[in-house]
Amino acid sequence: MRIALIGCGFFAQNQLHGWQGIDGAEVVALCDRDADRLAASSDAFGVARTYADAEALFRDGGFDVVDIATTVASHRPLVKLAARHGVHVICQKPFALTMADARAMVAAVEASGKLLMVHENFRWQSPVRAAIDALRSGAIGEPFFGRVSFRSGYDVFSGQPYLAEGERFIIEDLGIHILDIARALFGDVARITATTRRINPKIRGEDVATMLLAHTGGVTSVVDCSYATRRVPETFPESLLEIDGTEGTLRLDTGYRLTIQRGGQTDVRDVSPPLLPWASKPWHNIQESVQLIQQHFVDCLREGRVPETSGQDNLQTFGLVEAAYLSAREGRTVGMDEI
Numbered sequence: 001m002r003i004a005l006i007g008c009g010f011f012a013q014n015q016l017h018g019w020q021g022i023d024g025a026e027v028v029a030l031c032d033r034d035a036d037r038l039a040a041s042s043d044a045f046g047v048a049r050t051y052a053d054a055e056a057l058f059r060d061g062g063f064d065v066v067d068i069a070t071t072v073a074s075h076r077p078l079v080k081l082a083a084r085h086g087v088h089v090i091c092q093k094p095f096a097l098t099m100a101d102a103r104a105m106v107a108a109v110e111a112s113g114k115l116l117m118v119h120e121n122f123r124w125q126s127p128v129r130a131a132i133d134a135l136r137s138g139a140i141g142e143p144f145f146g147r148v149s150f151r152s153g154y155d156v157f158s159g160q161p162y163l164a165e166g167e168r169f170i171i172e173d174l175g176i177h178i179l180d181i182a183r184a185l186f187g188d189v190a191r192i193t194a195t196t197r198r199i200n201p202k203i204r205g206e207d208v209a210t211m212l213l214a215h216t217g218g219v220t221s222v223v224d225c226s227y228a229t230r231r232v233p234e235t236f237p238e239s240l241l242e243i244d245g246t247e248g249t250l251r252l253d254t255g256y257r258l259t260i261q262r263g264g265q266t267d268v269r270d271v272s273p274p275l276l277p278w279a280s281k282p283w284h285n286i287q288e289s290v291q292l293i294q295q296h297f298v299d300c301l302r303e304g305r306v307p308e309t310s311g312q313d314n315l316q317t318f319g320l321v322e323a324a325y326l327s328a329r330e331g332r333t334v335g336m337d338e339i
């Protein structure tokens with residue numbers, strides 16, 4: 001499987017390492033309009049074919065998959081270019097700038113007959129996956145309440161300065177992952193109510209969001225996110241879970257501790273992610289999930305399956321982001337049929 005990667009920035013380094021760990025996958029070309037970043041990745045990962053311009057990359061071809069690791073503004077043109085050239089596509093989150101863009105991108109790749117996956121990796125973090133697997137196997141019966149929580153004071157702006165500049169911040173960048181975990185656990189959503197705050201005066205967008213979700217299957221969940229929470233221990237980048245079911249409870253607590261209680265029994269497991277040789281703490285949890293979602297994509301291509309976070313699937317997660325902003329702006333509950 002020959003891969004071309006577009007966007008050799010901060011996060012793409014994880015994707016490049018991830019591809020090196022996957023049997024039968026090889027990154028054969030790199031593209032970035034920033035010459036220094038392009039050269040640095042080319043040297044570090046030994047990829048000789050490099051392009052400053054995506055049109056030229058596609059014109060030359062010679063790859064089966066394009067991995068788009070640029071920031072959101074370029075996603076629509078790059079996905080459409082990929083569809084025109086008939087290659088499979090992986091695109092970073094947030095998938096698009098608007099719902100209309102997201103739908104157009106999904107339609108374009110569908111028309112090309114190729115596979116489209118959004119790189120929505122948080123549901124692939126091994127601690128989160130352990131909870132998803134337990135829930136899906138009925139470990140606590142039917143869930144009726146859930147809380148998916150991400151609260152941190154970690155300085156994300158040092159590695160990703162653009163996060164301080166956008167009108168939208170935490171829901172679009174981080175909340176999108178946490179909403180996707182809620183969907184992976186409890187299914188699609190009928191209605192959402194959200195509030196937002198900006199606590200850090202140095203940034204433009206909101207850094208706190210609290211969302212109440214009514215899932216179509218009957219679960220009520222709370223999705224809460226903050227980058228303004230100063231506490232010890234700092235839990236970045238852990239997503240914490242509290243789930244109540246008809247037969248028991250599941251908790252994913254600080255330090256990657258999974259506790260399942262049922263029928264008077266308590267089962268406590270350490271579900272810490274491994275530290276891959278190229279990874280570093282505290283990012284190792286996210287870094288492992290990059291390789292796991294890439295492996296999932298490769299498995300799906302080989303076995304003719306649709307990835308969990310296909311473009312079509314991600315319309316629901318992206319729709320929740322749009323609905324949350326609308327709810328916070330208008331101070332009301334928003335039905336997903338409005339989006």
Ligand code: NAD
Pocket residue numbers: 006007008009010011012031032033034037052053054069070071072074092093094119120121159160162173286
């Ligand atoms: P970045 O700014 O560090 O890197 C983006 C790179 O893309 C830059 O080098 C830029 O020159 C290049 N680029 C932009 N448009 C281009 C175009 N049209 N053609 C060629 N090159 C182009 O950004 P980043 O922090 O690496 O984030 C990239 C994406 O990854 C964002 O969408 C971000 O939300 C996402 N991200 C995801 C995770 C995750 O866990 N899934 C974590 C961090 C960032």
Ligand code: 89V
Pocket residue numbers: 156160173174177237
């Ligand atoms: O996953 C992300 O999109 C990152 C971070 C975890 C830092 O919010 O931007």
